[in-house]
Amino acid sequence: MKLFAQIRSWLKWVVNRQQLETGMEAEVRFHLESYAEDLVRSGVPRPEAMRRARLEFGGIESHKDAMRASLGLRLWDELGADLRYGARQLRRNPGFTAVAVLTLALGIGGNTAMFSIIHEVLLKPLPFRDPARLVFARCTFGGEINPWVSAPDYYDYREQANDFEGFSAVFPFPLKTTVTGDTEPERNTFTYVAHDLFQTLGVAPAAGRWFTPEEGRLGSPDVVMVSERFAQRRFGDSRKAVGATLIMDGKPYEVVGLMPTTFHFLDDFDAWMPMRRGENMAGATRQSHNWVIVGRLKPGVTREGAQRQVDVISKRLERQYPASNTNKALQLDPLQAALAEQQRPQLLVLMAAVGLVLLIACANVAGLLLARGSVRRLELAMRAALGASRVRITRQLLVESVTLALLSGVLGMAIAFWLNRLLPLATGLGDPGSVPKGLDWPVLLFALALSVLTGVLFGVAPALRGSSSHLIQDIAAGVRTTDTKTRVSLRSVLVVGQVAVSLMLLVGAGLLIRGFVHLARTNPGFDVQHLLTGEIQLLETQYPNRNQRIQFFDGLSEDLAAIHGVKAVGFISQLPIRDPWNNNTVWDADHPPENLKLAGAPSADQRIVLPGYFDALHIPLTIGRDFEKSDRKNAPLTIVINGKMARTLFPGLNPLGRRVSVDMGGPQPTTFEVVGVVGDAHIDSVGDSAPMTIYLSYYQFPDTTLRFAIRTAQDPELITQSVRRLVLAHDRTVPVENLVSMEKLIGDSLAPQRTTSVTLALFATVALMLACIGLYGVLAYSVSQRTHEIGVRMALGANRREVLRLVLKQGMTLALAGMAVGMVAAFGLTRLLKNMLFDVAPNDPATFVAVSGLLTLVAALACAIPARRATKVDPMVALRHE
Amino acid sequence: MDKQMDLMQGTLDMLILKAVSLGPLHGYGVLLRIQQISDERLEIQQGSLYPALYRLEHQGLISSEWGESDNKRRAKFYRLTAPGRRRLQTETEKWNRMASLIASILRTTPEEI
Numbered sequence: 001m002k003l004f005a006q007i008r009s010w011l012k013w014v015v016n017r018q019q020l021e022t023g024m025e026a027e028v029r030f031h032l033e034s035y036a037e038d039l040v041r042s043g044v045p046r047p048e049a050m051r052r053a054r055l056e057f058g059g060i061e062s063h064k065d066a067m068r069a070s071l072g073l074r075l076w077d078e079l080g081a082d083l084r085y086g087a088r089q090l091r092r093n094p095g096f097t098a099v100a101v102l103t104l105a106l107g108i109g110g111n112t113a114m115f116s117i118i119h120e121v122l123l124k125p126l127p128f129r130d131p132a133r134l135v136f137a138r139c140t141f142g143g144e145i146n147p148w149v150s151a152p153d154y155y156d157y158r159e160q161a162n163d164f165e166g167f168s169a170v171f172p173f174p175l176k177t178t179v180t181g182d183t184e185p186e187r188n189t190f191t192y193v194a195h196d197l198f199q200t201l202g203v204a205p206a207a208g209r210w211f212t213p214e215e216g217r218l219g220s221p222d223v224v225m226v227s228e229r230f231a232q233r234r235f236g237d238s239r240k241a242v243g244a245t246l247i248m249d250g251k252p253y254e255v256v257g258l259m260p261t262t263f264h265f266l267d268d269f270d271a272w273m274p275m276r277r278g279e280n281m282a283g284a285t286r287q288s289h290n291w292v293i294v295g296r297l298k299p300g301v302t303r304e305g306a307q308r309q310v311d312v313i314s315k316r317l318e319r320q321y322p323a324s325n326t327n328k329a330l331q332l333d334p335l336q337a338a339l340a341e342q343q344r345p346q347l348l349v350l351m352a353a354v355g356l357v358l359l360i361a362c363a364n365v366a367g368l369l370l371a372r373g374s375v376r377r378l379e380l381a382m383r384a385a386l387g388a389s390r391v392r393i394t395r396q397l398l399v400e401s402v403t404l405a406l407l408s409g410v411l412g413m414a415i416a417f418w419l420n421r422l423l424p425l426a427t428g429l430g431d432p433g434s435v436p437k438g439l440d441w442p443v444l445l446f447a448l449a450l451s452v453l454t455g456v457l458f459g460v461a462p463a464l465r466g467s468s469s470h471l472i473q474d475i476a477a478g479v480r481t482t483d484t485k486t487r488v489s490l491r492s493v494l495v496v497g498q499v500a501v502s503l504m505l506l507v508g509a510g511l512l513i514r515g516f517v518h519l520a521r522t523n524p525g526f527d528v529q530h531l532l533t534g535e536i537q538l539l540e541t542q543y544p545n546r547n548q549r550i551q552f553f554d555g556l557s558e559d560l561a562a563i564h565g566v567k568a569v570g571f572i573s574q575l576p577i578r579d580p581w582n583n584n585t586v587w588d589a590d591h592p593p594e595n596l597k598l599a600g601a602p603s604a605d606q607r608i609v610l611p612g613y614f615d616a617l618h619i620p621l622t623i624g625r626d627f628e629k630s631d632r633k634n635a636p637l638t639i640v641i642n643g644k645m646a647r648t649l650f651p652g653l654n655p656l657g658r659r660v661s662v663d664m665g666g667p668q669p670t671t672f673e674v675v676g677v678v679g680d681a682h683i684d685s686v687g688d689s690a691p692m693t694i695y696l697s698y699y700q701f702p703d704t705t706l707r708f709a710i711r712t713a714q715d716p717e718l719i720t721q722s723v724r725r726l727v728l729a730h731d732r733t734v735p736v737e738n739l740v741s742m743e744k745l746i747g748d749s750l751a752p753q754r755t756t757s758v759t760l761a762l763f764a765t766v767a768l769m770l771a772c773i774g775l776y777g778v779l780a781y782s783v784s785q786r787t788h789e790i791g792v793r794m795a796l797g798a799n800r801r802e803v804l805r806l807v808l809k810q811g812m813t814l815a816l817a818g819m820a821v822g823m824v825a826a827f828g829l830t831r832l833l834k835n836m837l838f839d840v841a842p843n844d845p846a847t848f849v850a851v852s853g854l855l856t857l858v859a860a861l862a863c864a865i866p867a868r869r870a871t872k873v874d875p876m877v878a879l880r881h882e
Numbered sequence: 883m884d885k886q887m888d889l890m891q892g893t894l895d896m897l898i899l900k901a902v903s904l905g906p907l908h909g910y911g912v913l914l915r916i917q918q919i920s921d922e923r924l925e926i927q928q929g930s931l932y933p934a935l936y937r938l939e940h941q942g943l944i945s946s947e948w949g950e951s952d953n954k955r956r957a958k959f960y961r962l963t964a965p966g967r968r969r970l971q972t973e974t975e976k977w978n979r980m981a982s983l984i985a986s987i988l989r990t991t992p993e994e995i
Binding site for chain 1: 909910927929932936940942951955956957965
């Protein structure tokens with residue numbers, strides 16, 4: 001109550017300051033004049049009365065001060081005075097101010113930019129209702145996250161678990177479909193979701209409704225929900241979408257709901273269709289794992305509690321279906337953490353790195369302030385002599401540094417804003433839908449808090465040092481601004497710290513770069529150069545017949561090969577790197593695993609190809625043959641396997657002619673005869689080793705979609721127009737999609753690793769520069785302080801080389817001490833990078849040696865400038881200088 | 883030194899509260915009222931009254947508004963608020979208890995121990 005009244009009164013007077021001052025003035029004048037009049041009435045002459053009134057009132061200004069203090073305005077006023085004083089000081093030293101502000105702004109800007117990404121990806125609650133109750137459920141095998149769940153398993157969990165308010169599956173990969181109708185045909189991406197996915201997430205449709213449970217059952221009418229963005233594009237007006245009919249792949253669907261543009265989950269889908277038990281992927285077996293699950297916990301249910309319940313169900317399924325569910329379980333994680341799992345380590349490493357850069361920047365500015373402190377000693381001593389308390393002086397110096405930091409914060413925000421456009425683009429950090437849109441409130445608050453903290457951090461040592469002046473000595477010392485030993489040693493400690501931290505950052509960056517180079521240089525098992533890739537999907541309605549499809553692709557393949565500059569053409573169901581995964585369980589058909597316990601059997605990536613694919617990709621055919629026209633329907637099923645598969649299934653044996661069984665999701669496994677063995681290729685990602693792979697003949701499995709890889713003589717991008725024209729000539733309604741060179745595909749797939757290492761390298765470079773500026777500053781300052789001493793030495797016969805060595809030794813001692821400290825710290829810390837390093841040990845000696853060499857060289861350069869200046873000291877001038 | 887100052891300050895606050903409890907007064911009026919009720923025996927430096935008035939108003943124990951004085955001039959009048967009245971009461975009781983306690987201590991004779 002009382003506090004509240006005081007705050008109100010305080011705010012009132014802070015805001016109406018002028019009113020307060022005039023009021024005080026009027027009140028005092030009234031008092032004086034009233035008293036004087038009383039005195040006049042009692043017989044005192046008027047001039048004398050006024051004099052006595054003033055005298056008895058006491059010092060008017062000091063009483064006014066006390067009145068302001070009574071209102072709690074003193075601290076406020078002094079702060080204002082300190083600010084004005086500080087601003088004047090900063091204006092008076094534009095050089096110092098500019099250097100300090102720039103240095104700090106770099107640090108604050110970098111930190112703010114990184115924080116805004118972290119805030120967006122890791123901290124900001126997901127834009128769903130009560131997101132804390134959402135869990136991500138992923139399948140595990142023997143504790144290893146898979147992460148996809150099979151549809152039958154999903155339905156069992158859904159039916160048996162009652163800790164959840166909602167338990168919804170979604171097919172996590174974008175599927176493609178062609179939308180036709182009155183306007184031009186258009187390709188869109190869609191996926192299948194459990195009918196209540198949006199309900200579970202708690203996102204209302206912008207118009208229309210969610211799917212009904214009925215629509216999640218087989219045989220109900222075909223319906224679709226579309227994104228507002230797509231509806232806008234397709235119908236011109238998104239409001240027209242609900243109730244409209246959408247023709248997708250030739251089949252009509254009724255649009256029942258519109259999802260808002262802001263909705264983003266897993267990918268930017270144009271449309272969602274209800275998952276129906278027994279249809280499409282929802283009808284696959286327990287071995288086909290291709291769904292992810294989002295659950296909403298009932299209020300009051302903990303994730304641990306729900307996990308226990310799910311574990312019981314997993315055990316039950318394991319007993320019921322040992323063939324498919326042995327060692328299989330379901331792991332529940334908080335949704336946000338699970339979605340950001342991949343980016344989390346990189347983001348934290350980069351945040352830590354940029355934090356260290358700020359620390360170095362702080363050390364630099366603290367060093368500058370310390371140096372300036374020695375110049376300002378006289379001024380501060382004077383203030384102390386005039387009665388300023390130590391606390392008062394410390395506070396004033398701190399206000400100065402915080403002012404400096406806030407200035408830097410403003411500039412830093414500008415830098416952050418700029419970096420913010422750059423970093424997400426370059427790093428691919430965050431989903432496309434969650435690219436930071438700007439700097440929002442938490443980020444601004446972070447920058448503000450960081451600036452104040454920075455100001456205190458770099459200001460506190462110089463302020464304490466500045467306020468502890470030894471009055472008498474300082475005034476006695478007069479104009480000479482000599483320095484105490486401790487001031488130099490404090491700066492030296494700062495420099496040692498800076499060098500140590502920059503060494504750590506350099507080592508970290510060096511390791512990541514080496515790892516990235518290893519990754520980029522990995523031979524993926526096929527020739528990535530001069531390959532143009534793309535995708536063609538035929539409409540099921542236009543090509544219902546398998547022979548039509550085979551004819552189309554065969555003809556297209558022949559004509560593509562005839563384009564000038566094309567050396568070979570390969571067609572495959574899923575391109576390496578771009579379309580990873582899709583694996584099935586495989587085994588030697590003549591030696592099936594015991595009890596057909598398939599969970600123990602290995603799985604292989606499955607691809608379907610036209611003849612000539614291996615040739616086009618330069619994947620060597622080790623033994624046997626490629627597919628031929630004769631590998632068609634009604635002919636024996638044939639298969640080409642890769643070397644790893646041959647070694648695993650038929651160790652030491654000739655695999656040709658042997659039989660392989662594949663669980664393709666049907667009731668019975670399918671058995672093939674091995675006709676060829678090809679080289680291993682990294683088809684899932686460059687960093688992962690080549691998986692076991694099976695290749696089937698397109699003539700036996702003619703699907704509507706095929707991707708191509710065209711081997712060209714020159715730059716593959718040169719023939720894109722010819723390819724487009726050629727495909728249109730074959731069928732005007734068939735678009736070619738994603739025409740891009742394989743090199744670019746691979747480059748894009750490595751973008752996260754590349755940016756992490758490049759960004760860290762950038763931070764490390766800035767850190768190195770700052771540390772060297774710090775080293776240079778200390779040394780230059782020390783040389784200027786020692787001019788007299790150096791002059792004496794030279795007068796006594798020291799030559800330039802000895803002077804050079806003297807200064808170099810001082811500087812390099814600091815640098816080497818810093819490197820030693822940094823080395824030890826780096827040795828301990830690089831272990832944290834372990835999971836981000838490809839094929840490089842965290843204590844890779846080459847990196848440590850190279851970084852130390854680089855640092856020594858740069859430090860020597862930083863020392864050389866002041867050292868050279870020292871050799872230029874003229875003994876006569878130096879001695880006269882005093 | 884400091885302790886004495888505090889005591890003085892506290893006492894002055896109490897006197898001001900008492901003075902305005904008898905009716906709204908301007909600053910100069912408070913001074914006159916205190917001198918009058920103390921029979922001129924209390925010497926207060928006139929200026930030091932104002933910081934105390936401001937402090938009491940800041941604490942919400944008195945409130946002020948501008949009005950017209952007896953000599954037809956603009957003056958700031960202070961009046962006691964409800965919290966101020968409660969404070970005056972508790973302070974008075976405290977003072978009386980303390981005074982009687984001190985008095986009884988000072989009355990103690992050697993025989994009573």
